[in-house]
Amino acid sequence: MERICGTSRIAGFRFSLYPMSDDFISVIKSALNQTDTSKVWAKTDHISTVLRGSADHVFDAAKAIYLYAANSDKHIVMNGTFSIGCPGDTQGDTYLSADEKRINEDAIRSLKAEAPCQFALYPMNEADYMGLIMEAVDIAKAEGTFVQGVHYASELDGDAHDVFRTLEAVFRMAEQQTNHVTMTVNLSANSPSRKKPKAGIK
Amino acid sequence: MERICGTSRIAGFRFSLYPMSDDFISVIKSALNQTDTSKVWAKTDHISTVLRGSADHVFDAAKAIYLYAANSDKHIVMNGTFSIGCPGDTQGDTYLSADEKRINEDAIRSLKAEAPCQFALYPMNEADYMGLIMEAVDIAKAEGTFVQGVHYASELDGDAHDVFRTLEAVFRMAEQQTNHVTMTVNLSANSPSRKKPKAGIK
Numbered sequence: 105m106e107r108i109c110g111t112s113r114i115a116g117f118r119f120s121l122y123p124m125s126d127d128f129i130s131v132i133k134s135a136l137n138q139t140d141t142s143k144v145w146a147k148t149d150h151i152s153t154v155l156r157g158s159a160d161h162v163f164d165a166a167k168a169i170y171l172y173a174a175n176s177d178k179h180i181v182m183n184g185t186f187s188i189g190c191p192g193d194t195q196g197d198t199y200l201s202a203d204e205k206r207i208n209e210d211a212i213r214s215l216k217a218e219a220p221c222q223f224a225l226y227p228m229n230e231a232d233y234m235g236l237i238m239e240a241v242d243i244a245k246a247e248g249t250f251v252q253g254v255h256y257a258s259e260l261d262g263d264a265h266d267v268f269r270t271l272e273a274v275f276r277m278a279e280q281q282t283n284h285v286t287m288t289v290n291l292s293a294n295s296p297s298r299k300k301p302k303a304g305i306k
Numbered sequence: 307m308e309r310i311c312g313t314s315r316i317a318g319f320r321f322s323l324y325p326m327s328d329d330f331i332s333v334i335k336s337a338l339n340q341t342d343t344s345k346v347w348a349k350t351d352h353i354s355t356v357l358r359g360s361a362d363h364v365f366d367a368a369k370a371i372y373l374y375a376a377n378s379d380k381h382i383v384m385n386g387t388f389s390i391g392c393p394g395d396t397q398g399d400t401y402l403s404a405d406e407k408r409i410n411e412d413a414i415r416s417l418k419a420e421a422p423c424q425f426a427l428y429p430m431n432e433a434d435y436m437g438l439i440m441e442a443v444d445i446a447k448a449e450g451t452f453v454q455g456v457h458y459a460s461e462l463d464g465d466a467h468d469v470f471r472t473l474e475a476v477f478r479m480a481e482q483q484t485n486h487v488t489m490t491v492n493l494s495a496n497s498p499s500r501k502k503p504k505a506g507i508k
Binding site: 297 | 318320322324325326327328330331351352353354356358381383385387389392393394395399422423424426428430431432433435436439456457458459461488490492494497498499500
């Protein structure tokens, strides 16, 4: 089977932002409006938002939206699925900017937020998919963000910049090794039921 | 490769309930408390809740929790992943009740809620996974709940009972044909950005 891999492909992230607040509309709109989405194709419908473009710019925009929402100080969640290489995907509805400079990074570098996360990696039509999932866990351990495996997911914790760097490294590792990869993420900030960070987690 | 399929296996659903309300804690707790979870193993952590047991009882509890939360009349979302047959799964943390009677169905049958939904089916290590996804779409069309494909997902709409019946039929179709299946669902009730239901959708 031909392998079509690499970061020149269209990546995407379909996600929802959930502010646990009566004021949820303004938190969502503010986070989306503060984020520069000029290097991705973005569309919001009544259930979710999709970002499409190069992996660089999709992860850049995703992290920016999360950080702006978390800095509302409301309990917010970003829950979604990263995807690359779906055989049914089209070339439409996307920008593949030749420019790799992450357009939000300068503005968000100094923003802080916690990012406890449960994620799951799904390499499709891949006999060794459990091997890739084990590699993902090893990446998270090396990044210092791994907490534990739970049923159907792996749990991360740490600063949002560290957690998003882990997620992007996992996604890139997998998409270099197999055609079609999806990865679900569930990131939570400012939850009142938040456990105290475990020792060793920044 | 040996195929290990069938509904005697442990199914699971890791999900989060997101009430877009200052009062989110009581909406979550109320929906969980109103649901009879005696036929599933259930555990809530600071990010999500996992239900484990037979597919019958996992879907019964999931639908009940959604209906109770939606009947708070707040904008609520249930977002999660159904799973069966993960090679790394254990026999622990589960109940496989011999009794197939759905313990919540009588209490929730008369409850109504809309359930616009985006879902994605991930049959793992399956060369024909796109074929199974096409079968899923055909099931939804036959159930009258299919709206459209969107990037990375399929969109359903209709009454919660119809949408959950569709999701369960899709999950069962796939898990009869391959070992390990996951399915993400994002169900939304009472959203202010909700479009008017399309013609033909109940």
